[in-house]
Amino acid sequence: MDLxxxxxxxxxxxxxxxxxxxxxIRAAARALNMTPSSVSRSIRALEDDLRAPLFERGGQQLRLSSAGEMLLYHLGQSTVELGRAVTGIADLRGLRRGTVTLVSIESAARGLLPRVLADFWARNPEIAVDVRVTSSADAASMVASGDADLALSFDQQSSRNLRRIAMAGLALGVLVPPGSRLTKITPGPALSDLSGERVILSDSSLTLGRSVEAAMGDAFVDFARRGRTNSIALMIELAELGLGTVMQTRLGAEREIAAGSLVFLPLHERRIGLRRLMLMARPKAELSEAATALSAALGQAVDALSPDE
Amino acid sequence: MDLxxxxxxxxxxxxxxxxxxxxxIRAAARALNMTPSSVSRSIRALEDDLRAPLFERGGQQLRLSSAGEMLLYHLGQSTVELGRAVTGIADLRGLRRGTVTLVSIESAARGLLPRVLADFWARNPEIAVDVRVTSSADAASMVASGDADLALSFDQQSSRNLRRIAMAGLALGVLVPPGSRLTKITPGPALSDLSGERVILSDSSLTLGRSVEAAMGDAFVDFARRGRTNSIALMIELAELGLGTVMQTRLGAEREIAAGSLVFLPLHERRIGLRRLMLMARPKAELSEAATALSAALGQAVDALSPDE
DNA sequence: GTTAGTGTTGCGTTTTACGCAACACTACTC
DNA sequence: GAGTAGTGTTGCGTAAAACGCAACACTAAC
Structure with a gap:
């Protein structure tokens, strides 16, 4: 409890x-991971404003003055009250219950969402979160229609019943095994470098619509045996097995990337903009406190994904 | 008591x-003379870190949430403790007694020193301050030898038993009645403009030594009936009566300048540097708490005199 | 006198608090 | 339903406070 x-x-x-x-002063500075000058100045300023020295300087160990002892005592009492406040509020929060309904695209349902929920449930064990994995468009429309509280999706437009809470720009790229020739291209592969590759696209790429496909056309890229799937897990498994070059953001493949079984290479292609992962929510007044809390936690996690620019 | x-x-x-x-929020912002955005953000940040809303928003009057009521109660208790601390320390301070010996040049003994002592004695009525007016050199040597605690003087060098606590650079200039022709010279008179003027120098100018006299010589300035005195009060009275052009800093003539009976014109002369008013003191360990407190008050006042540059 | 600790200070950098202006929302009145 | 007058909030830029760096002054121990 850091007051x-x-x-x-x-x-x-x-x-x-x-x-x-x-x-x-130096010991306090070390404890706070700061320099003694900052602690020294802070205390000096307090002494100046109180017009009373709080320590007796001289020798190698600071001793509290009478004023310092008095202040320390009352600050101790004061601090105990603050600790009671924080504990009390945490208890209030712990009593929070409810169910939140969340629709999510699959890539966000791996890695990101479990991580956020782990922390969220540690702090709010009584809140249930119903998660449905679906497409971006369906996720957004379910929130707009009131069938869900929150949505994690790519590239949706906010509207009257659909607020955008947080957004992260994620670069489109390829997931390949570490030995892939694509890993040797600097500063990163372009679309033209994908010639001869067996490229697998995620259905969610569709939401980038014409910009990706137009860019692919413009680059005269010859993709051997292109495939599509709506299963991120399948794509990632295929990529790990070297059965195709998967084109997507790094979302959903964090664990494999961290483990080194896959490498994410952002596409060095000006014509292809960022995918925008968004947390969408119902109008404020219509969100329960539980949904608001989850929204805040997810929003922070989404914001923390940036920057991919 | 603003905690x-x-x-x-x-x-x-x-x-x-x-x-x-x-x-x-807006009423609080008005009370604090700040914009509501600052108050709003501050509270929002507290709510985020506590992970609990403190107010129920909606409608036109904020209502405290359960968490907010709990926090307000404990903060109230906490604040009472802090108030006790401040009052207790003020009581300790009020018990402070002692005598401080101060030597000062005359120009600082008018205006500056009375003003500082008025405030100081309001806060420390039990402390006696013995003031001796003397020359800068004598003031410094009395502190060095232990015959005084503090000194206000111009242009002295610190030494083993003579610490410099504060310093203000003050421009040398002339004090003239408002109708003087010198007031019409822009950007300010140079030494050469003093030709034909009856110039009166303060003895303390001696401490600028050769720089002023050399500059005077170099400028081929013809001073009619020059005079010298060690009495600032006399010089100022002579200047008010139009009986001479007084050459000094503005120190000591604040009241006459404020009243409009005299005008201070800094000399526009590159060759003449600033006079340096200094507060000097005995070594730290040898100053009583009373002397330390007066030193702090005087130091602030001296520092506040700058900048004349 | 040297060494190893302390606290302090001038000056520059980073972070936090703040202001501006516009916005979204609510309650009330017409 | 439109207009008005209040509320709280937010993007963005600015000002103030907190901080770090490096050097200094001082004390205690050897």
């Missing part, structure tokens, strides 16, 4: 309390 | 408590 991090105590109070406890 | 101004409560706490009390 300063929560913004419940000031920087001066934090620095003073820690210095008093450790008996040393 | 936030003292740095004892954080900005978030201040904003939240005030908004809760007034029932409106």
């Amino acid at each position: 300063h991090r929560l913004g419940l105590i000031s920087t001066r109070v934090q620095h003073f309390q820690l210095t008093a406890r450790l008996g040393s | 936030h101004r003292l740095g004892l409560i954080s900005t978030r706490v201040q904003h939240f408590q005030l908004t809760a009390r007034l029932g409106s």
Whole structure:
């Protein structure tokens, strides 16, 4: 429980309390991972404004002055109250219940969503989250019609009943095994480099519509045995087995990328813009507190995905 | 007692408590002389970090949520403790006694010093301050030898027993009645403009030594009936009566300048540098708390005199 | 006198708080 | 339903506060 991090105590109070406890400005600075000059100034400023020295300087160990002892005592009482407040609020939050309905594209349902839910359920164990995996367009329309609270989808337009909460621009690229010749192209492969490759597209690429296909046409790219699938898991397995060059964002393949079984190479192609992963939600007034909380958590995770630019 | 101004409560706490009390973000912003966006963000950030809404939005009057009520209660308790601390420290400070010995040049003993002492004695009525007016050189040597705690002087060098606490660069110039022809010279008179003027120098100008006299010589300035005095009060009275052009800094003539009976014209002369008013003090360990407090107050006042550059 | 610790300070950089202006929303009135 | 007057919020740019760096002054121990 970091009261300063929560913004419940000031920087001066934090620095003073820690210095008093450790008996040393440098020790407090080390504990806070900052330089002693910052702690020194902070305490000095507090002394100036209180017009009372809080420590007796000289020698190698700071000693509290009478004023310092008095302040430390009252700050201790004050801090106990703040701790009670935070604990009490956490208890209130823990009582939160409800069900949130979420529709998601498959790529976000792997990696991103489980990670967010793990943390979310740690903090809100009583909230149920119903997840339906579907296409981007269907996800957006389900939220707009009230059949779902939240949606994770690519490239949807907000509307009267469909607010955009967060967005991340993700580069389109290819997923290949580490030995692929494409990994040797710098600064990254272009569409033309895909000639001769067996390219597999995700259905969700359709939402980029004409821009990808037009760019492919313009580049006179010859794709051998192109395939399409709506299964991200299948695509990733095919890529791992070297059975095709998968074209998508890195979303959904995080674990394989981290494990080194796949490499994600963003396409170095000006004509192809970013895929925009979006968290969409019902109008504010129509979201429960549980849905609002999940929305916040997901929004932060989506925002944290950027920048791919 | 502004706990936030003292740095004892954080900005978030201040904003939240005030908004809760007034029932409106805009009302709190008005009370704090800031824009509502700042208050709104501050509270929102606190809610995000606590992961609990503190207010129920909607309608035109904010209502505290359960979490907000709990936080407000505990913050109230916390704030009472802080108030006790500040009051207790002020009581400790009020018990402060002692005598401080100060030597000062006369120009600082008028205007500046009375002003600082007025405020200082309001806050420390039990501290006596013995003031001796003397020359800059004598003031410095009295502190060095231990005969005084503090000195206000021009252009002295610090040494082993003589610390420099604060300094202000003050331009040398002339004090003349408002109707003087010198007031019409822009950007300000040079030494050569003093030809034909009856110039009166302060003894303390001696400490600028050769730089002023050499500059005067170089400028081939013809001074009619030059005079010298060690009395700033006399010089100022002579200037007010139009009986001479007084050459000094603005220090000591603040009241006459403010009243409009004299005008201070900084000399536009590159060869003459700034006079450096300095607050000098005994070594830190040898200053009483009373002397340290006066030193701080005087130091702030000296620093506030700048910039004359 | 040297070494190893302390706290402090001038100055530049980074982060936080803030302001501006516009927006979205609600409640009330007509 | 339109207009008005209030509310809170947000994108973006600015100002102030907090911070880091590096050097300094000082103390204690050897």
